[in-house]
Amino acid sequence: MDNQFEIFLVATPGLEAPLAAEVAELGWQPVTQPGGVTIHGGWPDVWRANLMLRGATRVLARVGSFRAMHLAQLDKRARKFPWNQVLRPDLPVRVEATCRASRIYHAGAATQRIERAIAEELGAPIVADAAIVVKLRIEDDLATISLDTTGESLHKRGHKEAVAKAPMRETMAAMFLREMGFDGSQVVLDPMCGSGTFVIEAAEIASGLAAGRSRGFAFEQLASFDAGAWAAMRAGVTARPPTQCFFGSDRDAGAIRMSLANAARAGVGDVIRFTCHSVSDLQRPDCAPGIIIVNPPYGARIGNKGPLFGLYAAMGEVFRNRFGGWRVGIITSEGGLAKATGLSLVPGPIVAHGGLKVRLWQTAVL
Template identity: 65%
Template sequence: MSDQNFQIFLSCLPGLEPVLAEEARALGLADPVAVAGGVEISGGWRDVWRANLWLRGASRVLVRIGEFRAMHLAQLDKRARKFPWGDFLRADVAIKVEAVCARSKIYHQGAAAQRVERAIAETLGAPIDPAATLRLMVRIEDDLVTLSLDSSGEGLHKRGHKLATGKAPLRETMAALFLRQMGYDGTQPVLDPMCGSGTFVIEAAEIAAGLAPGRTRGFAFEQFASFNAGAWDKMRASPSRLPPLQFFGFDRDQGAVRNSQQNAERAGVAACTQFICQPLGALMRPDTPPGLVMVNPPYGARISSPKLLYGLYASLGEVLKTQMKGWRVGLVTSDRKLAHVTGLNLTPGPLLPHGGLKVQLFQSGPL
């Protein structure tokens, strides 16, 4: 496998770039720099694999494989035909090309994509297919053509084992970065009194167990010319540990609890998680040291009656103050007023896009 070095872009939700940079640094990836929309690092193919396998907060891992200048379509065609596609792509694997043009003499994105597609098809022989899972991104900005491969394929929030979800589920990538913002390191208990499909609880348990988030799924880089199946199998076969039973999810909906239990079983963390069907008012402090309460209550269009929402958030605050002394709270909501209604002393984080809304993580100190 080539020791080539690339610029690698780890994409994430706008507003969480510094948190992802911190995670990349902790994973030992070289010189992570937070930029708009993600984090830039440099590294080789093994770093691309590790980033996909281990990063919990990244949405995708993009690899910049080359760049050249082109002032018009004929020049783009000529230089694309000289590019060493065989170093990166296989002739037997279909690919799709997406182009974006900004402030350049080449302004027609469709025509630019077609020229690159034709160059790949005619010089390498790889089939072009708009439905292909392998994706080459062509960015033409100020007449500089940059070529990047999406090494992830499906978004990295799709871990491969969370099949059952409820309404407005929180993405695993977002939950993981929220846990990191709360200072979670895998040792603290985590409890969610409105767990839905169990995202916070399962994500926390996986971190504690040392399980790689991408361990049960496939990636686009497995179809690259550089891929070495033996080396990848060794990397993926990392040891795990069994943490204590200190990850708790509660929900008043029996279907949500069943979904959470099934998701935890598929994720391999059923032994250290517990999901119970009960209303919010029945919450009692578990027999563990203080930890984190992570909760993503209903908000926005998920409940039509503002009165019901205000009552729910007030009850949540009251129950947590009564039952969870010493625990810290991380609350996700789209409405500052609802966070205020809890009566908890909460500090808001950055606004983040989620399901057509802007949400924030509100943090408390120990209750």
């Protein structure tokens, strides 16, 4: 096993392109694939990807591969794999396997061979709900061994406790902001802010805060982990005060309370203004034009989308009449609802969101 290996950054399906742009901005050379982005690097790159990336949902370290035409061969080669370089013998492990277009086609049998190799060669216990996950993928007779270095999905930033109904995941929010051209310098306003995800992400980006600063990761339990180097990496991320303010509003007072608490825990409460009112009462803030981004209700979410056409039409009228010079982004699963705004909206790629297929519809400058 080399010091450099392939690292797969899992993306929300449909948001591979903005993730690749973020990866390139951080200095890696991304290769975009369906479902994610591949880079090459070593363990410090794995740690940094988990800490810094806002659009990835998971970081998989592809630590080795070998040919296996049948189960006996898989067993033999798995026993020769240098498990002690990546796993600790004192911590439990679980194995997940998939087989595709290969002579080994039984994922359960393949899982058993890897589990037995780890248990007997390394001595690590195999536990069904272990936090450390070894992934085996056999495709075209090539067995690839990956480690889930993340643990809980990266959208769980670690400082958000209160969540509204039908929340937008932080990873998706960050990538939709990127698709709207947000680079940390613009004002962002969300008139249906729920638990504050869009404006909190925007404020964190503008502040130069690391996405994973408030949480732990699975890689901290691996044999390759260097606590001193990790502490230095985290300490090396320098925050800066934003030059602008961010704005969130919602007609639900409970949502505003959640947003205020979440923003305070994230350390950006001082640069976000939350107010409680409906979209019809939304007023243009006294600042330079910026970005409006909103995730309004859509039909699949509340059952009957008929009454929503009026809401979208009223929302579009408010944006047209009060927000000249701003740009608008609307996330919805219904093209008809987007068009009901009366705005000139251009649809982005289809994105998988909680079993639905949504798009970011955005305007040019109003």
